[in-house]
Each structure stands twice: as structure tokens, then as C-alpha cells.
Amino acid sequence: MGIDRRSFISLVAGGVAGSLFTPVIWKSLDDVSIWTQNWPWIPRLQYGEEAKVPALCKLGADAYGIQVKTVAGRPVAAEGDADHPLSQGGICPLGAASVHMLYSPSRVKNPKLKDGSSFKDISWEEAEDLLAGKIKEAGAGVAMISGDETGSVTDVLAGLVGKAGSDKTFLMPGESAPAAAALAMIGGDGQVGYDIENASYVLLLGADALGSWGNVARNGKALGASREKGVKFVYVGPAQNGTSAVCDSWVPCAPGTEAVLALGLAAVISAGGRDRASWAGYADFAKFVQSAYAPEKVSEITGVSVDVIKGLAQELVRAGRPLVLTAAGAGQGLGAFEMAASMSLNLLLERVNTVGGVRILPWSPKVVESAPEKKALLAADLAGYLTSVAEGAVEAPALLMVHAANPAYAMPNLAKAQAAIDKAGFVVSFSPFMDETAAMADLIMPDCYAFERLDDAYSPYGSGQPNYTVAGAIIKPVYDTKPAGDVILSVAAKAGLELGFETFEDVVKAKAEALGADFDALVEGGPWLGEEFPVQELALWATPLKEIPVTAADGKSLALAVAFQLKVGSAKVAIPPFNTNAIRFNEMLGKDMYVLMNGATAKNLGVKKDDAVKLSAASGECKARVRIFEGVMNDTVVAPLGFGHTAWDDFSRGKGDNVFKLLAAEAEGETGLSRFATARVTVSKA
Amino acid sequence: MQAKEFKVKWGMVVDLDKCTGCGACSVACKAENNLPPEVDASNKLRTNDWMNIYELSNEKPFPDHEVAYLPRPCMQCGKPSCSTVCPVVATLKDEEGGIVSQIYPRCIGCRYCMAACPYHARYFNWFDPIWPEGMEKVLTPYTSTRPRGVVEKCTFCHHRFMAAKEQARMNGEDPTELAEDAYIPACAEVCPTGAIKFGDLNNPEHEVSKLAASENAFRLLVKLGTDPQVYYYSKREWVRKLGDNYLKNAKGGEHV
Numbered sequence: 024m025g026i027d028r029r030s031f032i033s034l035v036a037g038g039v040a041g042s043l044f045t046p047v048i049w050k051s052l053d054d055v056s057i058w059t060q061n062w063p064w065i066p067r068l069q070y071g072e073e074a075k076v077p078a079l080c081k082l083g084a085d086a087y088g089i090q091v092k093t094v095a096g097r098p099v100a101a102e103g104d105a106d107h108p109l110s111q112g113g114i115c116p117l118g119a120a121s122v123h124m125l126y127s128p129s130r131v132k133n134p135k136l137k138d139g140s141s142f143k144d145i146s147w148e149e150a151e152d153l154l155a156g157k158i159k160e161a162g163a164g165v166a167m168i169s170g171d172e173t174g175s176v177t178d179v180l181a182g183l184v185g186k187a188g189s190d191k192t193f194l195m196p197g198e199s200a201p202a203a204a205a206l207a208m209i210g211g212d213g214q215v216g217y218d219i220e221n222a223s224y225v226l227l228l229g230a231d232a233l234g235s236w237g238n239v240a241r242n243g244k245a246l247g248a249s250r251e252k253g254v255k256f257v258y259v260g261p262a263q264n265g266t267s268a269v270c271d272s273w274v275p276c277a278p279g280t281e282a283v284l285a286l287g288l289a290a291v292i293s294a295g296g297r298d299r300a301s302w303a304g305y306a307d308f309a310k311f312v313q314s315a316y317a318p319e320k321v322s323e324i325t326g327v328s329v330d331v332i333k334g335l336a337q338e339l340v341r342a343g344r345p346l347v348l349t350a351a352g353a354g355q356g357l358g359a360f361e362m363a364a365s366m367s368l369n370l371l372l373e374r375v376n377t378v379g380g381v382r383i384l385p386w387s388p389k390v391v392e393s394a395p396e397k398k399a400l401l402a403a404d405l406a407g408y409l410t411s412v413a414e415g416a417v418e419a420p421a422l423l424m425v426h427a428a429n430p431a432y433a434m435p436n437l438a439k440a441q442a443a444i445d446k447a448g449f450v451v452s453f454s455p456f457m458d459e460t461a462a463m464a465d466l467i468m469p470d471c472y473a474f475e476r477l478d479d480a481y482s483p484y485g486s487g488q489p490n491y492t493v494a495g496a497i498i499k500p501v502y503d504t505k506p507a508g509d510v511i512l513s514v515a516a517k518a519g520l521e522l523g524f525e526t527f528e529d530v531v532k533a534k535a536e537a538l539g540a541d542f543d544a545l546v547e548g549g550p551w552l553g554e555e556f557p558v559q560e561l562a563l564w565a566t567p568l569k570e571i572p573v574t575a576a577d578g579k580s581l582a583l584a585v586a587f588q589l590k591v592g593s594a595k596v597a598i599p600p601f602n603t604n605a606i607r608f609n610e611m612l613g614k615d616m617y618v619l620m621n622g623a624t625a626k627n628l629g630v631k632k633d634d635a636v637k638l639s640a641a642s643g644e645c646k647a648r649v650r651i652f653e654g655v656m657n658d659t660v661v662a663p664l665g666f667g668h669t670a671w672d673d674f675s676r677g678k679g680d681n682v683f684k685l686l687a688a689e690a691e692g693e694t695g696l697s698r699f700a701t702a703r704v705t706v707s708k709a
Numbered sequence: 710m711q712a713k714e715f716k717v718k719w720g721m722v723v724d725l726d727k728c729t730g731c732g733a734c735s736v737a738c739k740a741e742n743n744l745p746p747e748v749d750a751s752n753k754l755r756t757n758d759w760m761n762i763y764e765l766s767n768e769k770p771f772p773d774h775e776v777a778y779l780p781r782p783c784m785q786c787g788k789p790s791c792s793t794v795c796p797v798v799a800t801l802k803d804e805e806g807g808i809v810s811q812i813y814p815r816c817i818g819c820r821y822c823m824a825a826c827p828y829h830a831r832y833f834n835w836f837d838p839i840w841p842e843g844m845e846k847v848l849t850p851y852t853s854t855r856p857r858g859v860v861e862k863c864t865f866c867h868h869r870f871m872a873a874k875e876q877a878r879m880n881g882e883d884p885t886e887l888a889e890d891a892y893i894p895a896c897a898e899v900c901p902t903g904a905i906k907f908g909d910l911n912n913p914e915h916e917v918s919k920l921a922a923s924e925n926a927f928r929l930l931v932k933l934g935t936d937p938q939v940y941y942y943s944k945r946e947w948v949r950k951l952g953d954n955y956l957k958n959a960k961g962g963e964h965v
């Protein structure tokens with residue numbers, strides 16, 4: 024009979040009491056600890072000179088400056104950068120895990136070519152020649168998708184596509200596009216930002232500003248500072264979340280109807296007696312909101328009581344510098360008219376183009392000639408394009424290049440997006456990770472990870488002030504990867520499509536110069552900050568608003584409220600290895616994710632806590648378990664985005680289900696943008 | 710048992726009206742202190758997570774429901790229950806600053822301390838710590854890696870305390886009189902809303918001593934007499950009330 028560890032310990036420990044003063048027991052206990060800890064391998068620490076290097080993190084919703092701690096040149100940990108305006112020393116849960124992603128088991132370690140159902144390794148030279156050939160072959164049949172709105176690599180890639188004679192350049196869905204379209208509707212032109220720090224009252228209409236929306240770290244700092252200043256934060260949304268937990272109040276509002284509430288507030292405010300007759304367009308605007316969005320009707324659609332609507336309107340009018348932020352629960356999916364509702368409300372409150380209000384930032388300067396203007400890039404609708412390709416309404420691209428994006432995982436109409444990628448003649452992924460899109464690709468040309476390459480970011484969406492950050496490489500590529508920017512330039516040259524730059528560094532230098540910033544100073548840390556805001560003549564009703572489509576309750580289905588939590592990833596990255604612990608026991612049970620509904624809703628459905636359920640929508644189905652959570656509106660189910668990966672690694676694969684499957688996109692007739700913020704699902708026992 | 714008094718008493722005040730439960734502190738703690746990543750962390754009975762975030766509820770039905778998040782490091786109790794039961798004196802509170810130490814090479818894994826800690830702040834290493842290939846290169850030089858079979862816990866990032874003292878000595882300053890920002894643990898440093906404040910509770914100049922004295926400040930289970938050095942702050946009465954009735958229905962925090 025062997026003596027197992029447990030009985031051995033209890034044997035020894037039992038004899039300990041009262042004998043602590045004899046040296047014998049100390050010696051034997053020492054032996055015990057050596058014996059219990061005697062096991063195969065434990066990594067040893069490596070020491071060396073310590074330093075902190077400025078870097079850029081783009082894993083989440085936002086690109087912001089961080090500090091990476093290095094030991095003997097090895098990055099070991101990340102923290103916020105106190106001098107960066109979008110971090111101010113804070114960091115989000117993805118940034119905190121960013122260093123480990125260098126060695127993520129999902130890294131693609133070298134170029135790969137599809138070989139039947141798997142991949143075979145190829146050299147960089149072969150990969151570049153192959154892609155150059157494909158570009159020449161495809162001509163105007165080239166298309167690209169980028170998930171990086173802020174970086175110049177997107178400009179280079181879009182420039183290549185433009186040079187090839189194609190206009191099929193797309194960004195992943197986000198809020199920049201509807202926000203820019205909404206600004207254009209009131210006569211503006213530029214990137215939309217929010218001066219949250221200087222507002223005296225912040226109304227978050229669906230914007231999970233402290234959890235996953237916009238400049239999360241910066242928003243958090245603004246909230247922290249505002250507590251001492253007595254600034255009121257009000258969160259309006261279908262369910263309680265991290266943002267609502269710290270706001271002064273939570274106003275439950277049916278998912279995807281926050282913009283309707285904005286117009287209801289505008290109706291109340293415009294009826295408030297103040298003389299605005301001299302404002303251009305005001306009369307038509309007031310007439311529209313007051314007739315189409317009377318408080319009673321708004322109350323019916325949103326579930327917010329008439330009293331609360333009137334109370335919020337009063338608070339907005341009384342607050343010195345109110346700011347209204349409108350967003351979809353997942354930071355995407357709103358249409359331009361919904362954004363315009365919020366923009367008009369801010370305009371009515373005289374909060375556009377002003378301190379503590381909505382700011383208009385200049386567009387990022389264009390340095391790659393053949394790339395489309397940023398505005399045009401934002402106006403191209405990816406969800407619509409992929410759906411059309413899948414349905415055969417438009418021709419599939421002969422060559423599809425995907426950079427910093429994972430459309431095979433994070434798109435509405437997901438099945439169609441995947442079908443479209445499948446139909447593309449040849450798919451190239453530049454991802455550093457084996458994500459769902461890379462797994463579908465014909466050729467993977469793995470990009471270097473953030474800390475292995477030069478990268479830049481111009482004013483991520485939401486920034487209250489123009490800013491530009493450049494970060495150099497901190498460490499040599501740990502695998503055989505190359506920076507996408509340089510690879511694209513080199514391939515373009517091989518294909519005979521000169522973009523005017525030899526290296527990606529030259530592109531970044533040109534951008535810095537165009538902004539009037541010093542490249543060397545930028546690389547050393549410390550972003551460039553712009554002080555100039557374009558002055559623009561804005562007017563209500565410059566484009567007439569229209570009623571926002573709302574899917575009516577049918578008594579059988581539930582309204583779906585989706586939520587992103589950065590700790591489990593974003594549209595770009597899956598759960599980082601270091602973040603599995605941050606998933607609470609009531610968010611995941613084994614490999615099943617939880618969806619949230621309140622007790623009354625669960626009772627109506629006849630489901631109980633932990634029951635396995637199926638969520639069904641026209642576009643797809645998801646599996647989950649039920650968690651009863653009283654911070655959810657009636658007849659509403661909250662489902663987390665960020666789970667259900669089919670590629671990646673053991674830390675994320677097969678955990679939960681992908682809620683993007685439930686989101687159907689529909690095109691907004693006037694703008695051509697896809698909206699997918701509202702969905703209804705039926706929930707049944709699985 | 711007589712509690713030892715210290716001239717400097719490091720303490721933390723967590724403002725629960727600022728905590729969004731985002732998880733950045735937990736992740737930063739794991740990274741800083743070389744806790745290995747865990748493939749399946751949904752089974753909280755076996756996970757190792759020095760900084761755990763609990764969700765608190767006022768337990769009222771919709772629409773009166775409220776939620777708050779509570780990050781829970783080791784309380785560094787003034788009168789620790791853990792150290793008194795340790796047969797091998799692997800854990801002690803005897804250093805200036807009042808941090809409860811945990812000496813891994815001495816720990817025999819008997820887990821008496823875990824049973825004794827009312828805050829579930831101690832974690833047993835059930836599994837060999839395994840880093841995915843290459844990821845061991847990201848180990849920090851601050852905290853030794855711990856083998857399977859030992860108990861571990863938050864140390865207020867003690868290595869940062871040592872480094873701050875060292876720095877003070879190098880600057881010719883008094884290491885027992887550290888400035889407020891000279892020593893900040895990883896979790897407090899990264900928090901995006903600034904919910905976690907850290908400093909000397911005995912120093913009236915330090916923000917934590919002022920916050921801890923607030924009528925909105927409270928500590929977890931003070932009625933047990935553990936005298937924690939971690940304070941919480943909330944203007945919400947229901948949150949403060951829960952502090953002494955620790956997570957009545959919570960699962961997931963308990964250990965075997």
C-alpha cells in the first residue's frame with residue numbers, strides 16, 4: 024500500500040500541535056515540504072534589466088497607448104500609460120492580457136497554404152509571389168476587409184485594392200460609419216467624438232461606455248474623476264451591466280430602441296416653450312418629433328415610463344453641459360438614422376461642436392493616393408456586400424484579403440458572411456492568430472503581433488480630441504511572421520502596382536508629417552494631440568429624419584439584448600489564456616454559456632435556472648443555459664457576444680455559442696448601411 | 710492572540726461605486742504574480758485567482774434590482790485566522806507594513822489556512838502550473854512560480870513594496886516613510902476607473918486613511934474580529950449591509 028500525499032500530510036500535521044519547539048519536527052516538516060513539492064518541472068524566473076516601453080494595444084474596441092514592462096528586453100506585463108489620453112494609466116482586461124498573446128497557442132507561426140482540408144507551410148517568398156500573381160489575375164475582382172479603422176495598414180491595403188481598379192474596400196461593422204453618416208445628415212463632415220471629460224451630465228443611451236464601448240479606459244477615468252465633481256451618469260439600456268452598476272441610475276429600455284427614446288426626449292424638449300424659431304430646420308424637426316414621437320408612443324416602444332421620459336428631458340435641459348451618447352449594446356448595429364436621432368438631440372441641446380459635447384474631429388490625412396477617402400471607406404457596407412455575394416446578387420470577389428478582422432466569426436447574417444467568404448475565389452488572411460477567418464483562408468500570411476511591429480492609430484472612434492499614436496516594435500518577431508504593412512507594399516510592387524511607398528515606416532512617417540507631428544518623438548512615446556476642430560455649419564433637419572423601424576413584440580418571442588465584455592474578447596480576439604478566470608461561475612458552466620432573463624420572463628417561458636435552452640432567430644440558433652438575473656427587462660433575453668469560437672485554442676474554442684448567428688442585418692434604404700441592433704428570438708428548452 | 714501593531718499599515722480601499730467588474734485587476738494580478746493560465750476556469754472550486762470579482766445583488770426583482778461588483782484580494786487581516794492555524798508557520802504577519810506573508814517552499818499543502826480564512830482568499834494549487842509553450846517567457850521576475858500542492862494568495866504585490874523600499878534607500882530617503890505613489894499594487898495601478906486606492910492606513914496624509922474613515926466605508930465580516938486591511942466604500946446602503954453578511958447565496962467563491 025502506497026502512502027498518498029493527503030494521508031501523509033494529515034499524519035505529520037496531526038503530530039505537530041504542541042511540538043513546535045522541538046527542532047526535530049522542523050527538520051521533518053522541511054522534508055515534507057520538499058517531498059510534497061517534488062514534481063517534474065517548474066519554470067524558473069529569468070532576471071535582467073527592467074524597462075518600460077510605450078506600445079499600442081488594438082485588441083479591443085479601441086486603440087490606446089499602454090506601457091509594456093520588459094525584462095532583459097522580454098515583454099512581461101502591460102499596464103496603462105499615464106501620459107496617453109486614451110488610457111490615462113488605466114487598462115482594459117484585454118490590454119492587461121496583451122503581452123501573453125505574443126505566445127498565444129493560436130499564433131500562426133509562418134506562412135501557410137491551404138492543402139486539402141489542412142495547411143502546408145510555405146516560405147515568405149512563395150507566399151508573396153503567389154499573392155502577387157493572384158492580384159494580377161484578379162484585377163478589379165479584388166476585395167478587402169479590415170478590422171482596423173485607425174491604422175495606416177488599412178490605408179495601404181485599401182490603396183492596393185484601389186490601384187487594382189476595385190472599390191471593394193470594407194471595414195468591419197462599427198459605429199464610426201453610422202455616426203459619420205448621421206453627422207452628414209445635419210450638414211457636418213468629419214469623425215464623431217465625445218468630450219466626456221468635460222460634460223456635466225452624461226446620458227448613455229445604450230452605450231456601454233465603461234464596459235466595451237469606445238475608449239473604455241478613458242471613459243473609466245472620466246467616470247472616476249466625475250464622482251468627485253458630482254457629474255451625473257445615467258445608463259439607459261435593456262439590462263444591468265458593469266456600466267449601469269456605477270452609473271447614478273439605470274433606466275430600463277427595450278433593446279435597440281434607445282434612439283427612439285432620444286427622439287422622444289427631443290419631442291419633450293422642443294415642446295418646452297423655449298423659442299428656437301430662428302434655427303434653420305427647427306420647425307420641421309420639432310413638428311416631426313412631436314407628432315411621431317409623443318411621450319406616450321415612445322413609452323410604449325421603449326418601455327420607459329412617460330414620467331421618466333419627462334424627467335430625463337428636464338435633467339438634460341437643466342444640466343449645464345449635458346452629453347448624449349447613443350450606441351448599440353454591442354457597439355455596432357445602429358443605423359444612420361438612429362445615430363442621427365442622438366445627433367439631433369445633442370444639436371437641440373446645443374451640444375455639438377462644443378466643450379463637453381459632441382466634437383467633430385478632422386479625418387485622418389490621406390497619404391496613400393489610391394486609397395479611398397475615409398468617408399467613402401466608411402460608407403461601404405460590408406454586411407450588405409457579403410450577403411449579396413452569398414445570395415449571388417453580386418459576383419464573388421476573385422481575391423479577398425482580410426486584415427485585422429475576423430468576419431467569419433463577428434458579422435451579422437453570419438451564415439451568409441461565411442458563405443460569401445467560401446465563395447470568394449482566393450482568400451488571404453493577414454491575421455497573427457488562427458482565427459475563424461484564417462482557418463477558412465487559402466493563404467495565411469501571418470502578421471506580426473502588436474509588439475513585434477510598427478503600428479499607428481489615428482483618433483479611435485469616440486476620441487474627444489484628435490490624436491495620433493505610433494508604436495515601434497518592442498521585440499523581434501518570435502515566429503516567422505512579417506508585418507502586414509510591409510508585406511502588402513512588397514506584394515503590390517511585385518504585382519506592378521506601386522503605391523508610392525517602399526516600407527510601411529515611410530507611410531507612417533508621411534502620415535505624421537501630414538499631421539504636423541514628429542515621427543521620432545511619436546515612436547518614443549507620447550502621442551500627437553490635435554487642437555483644431557473643423558468649424559461647421561450644422562442644422563437640424565438638413566436631411567429629414569424618418570421613423571426608426573422597430574420590430575414589434577409578438578407575445579411569443581423575446582427581445583434579444585447582446586452584450587460584449589472585453590474580458591472574454593472582442594470582434595478581433597477570442598478569450599485570452601489569462602482571462603478565463605475572470606469569467607464568473609454564473610457566466611459559464613463547463614462549456615455552456617449563460618443567457619440572462621428575469622424571473623417573470625423565465626416563468627412565462629416555463630424555464631428554470633440552469634435549464635439548457637435554444638435561442639432561435641431566422642438567421643440561426645444558439646445554445647445556452649438560463650441564468651435568472653433580475654437586472655433584465657421583461658420579455659428580454661441578454662446574450663453575451665465573444666463566445667462560441669470554432670478556431671483559436673483550448674482557452675476559447677467550443678466555449679459557449681456565437682450569438683452573432685442570431686443577428687440579422689437589414690439595409691437602411693436611404694444610406695445603404697446595415698442595421699442589426701434589434702432582433703427577436705424564441706427561447707425553447709433544448 | 711495579541712495582534713501586532715505596525716507603524717505603517719498598508720491598506721486598500723475599493724470604491725464599489727466605481728468598480729464595473731471589468732476584470733482588468735484580476736488579469737493584471739495573474740500576469741504580475743505568475744499565476745498560470747487555466748483552460749477551464751468555470752469550476753471555481755479548482756481555480757487559482759488571487760483577485761476574484763464577485764457580483765453583488767440587492768436581490769430585489771426587476772425593476773428594483775441593483776447590482777454591484779466586489780473585487781476581493783487577501784484582506785491582510787490584522788488578526789489573521791490563517792496564520793494561527795498553519796502548522797509549519799508558512800504564513801505570518803510580522804513584517805512592518807502588516808502584510809500577511811506566504812512562504813511557498815515551507816507550505817505542506819495541508820490547507821488548514823484555507824479552511825480558516827473566512828474570505829476564501831487562499832488558493833490551493835490543484836494542478837501543475839502549465840504555461841502554453843513559449844508563454845513562460847512572459848513570466849515576470851517578481852514572484853516565484855509555485856508548484857502543485859501549495860497554498861497561495863494575494864500579497865499586496867509584496868515585491869513592489871520591496872522595490873519601493875530599495876528605491877527609497879537608493880534615493881537616500883527613509884524606506885519606512887514611502888510616498889503615497891511609491892508603492893502601488895498591480896491591480897490598483899491598472900484599474901480603469903480608479904476604484905482601487907492603496908496606501909498607508911496609519912498615515913493621515915494618504916487618501917486611503919481618509920477614505921477608510923468615511924461613514925460609507927466598511928470591511929467584510931468585521932464582526933469576526935479579523936481586522937481586515939482592505940476597506941470597501943459605497944454610498945449604497947444595501948452594498949454596505951452585505952459586507953457583514955458575506956455573499957449570502959454566493960457560489961463560486963468557496964473552496965474544498
Ligand code: SF4
Pocket residue numbers: 783784785786789790791792809825826827828829830831862935
Ligand atoms: S483574508 Fe484570509 S488569507 Fe488573507 S490574512 Fe485574512 S485570513 Fe489570512
Ligand code: SF4
Pocket residue numbers: 737738739741742759760781782783862863864865866867894895896897
Ligand atoms: S495586491 Fe497584487 S497580489 Fe493582491 S490582488 Fe492586487 S495585484 Fe493581486
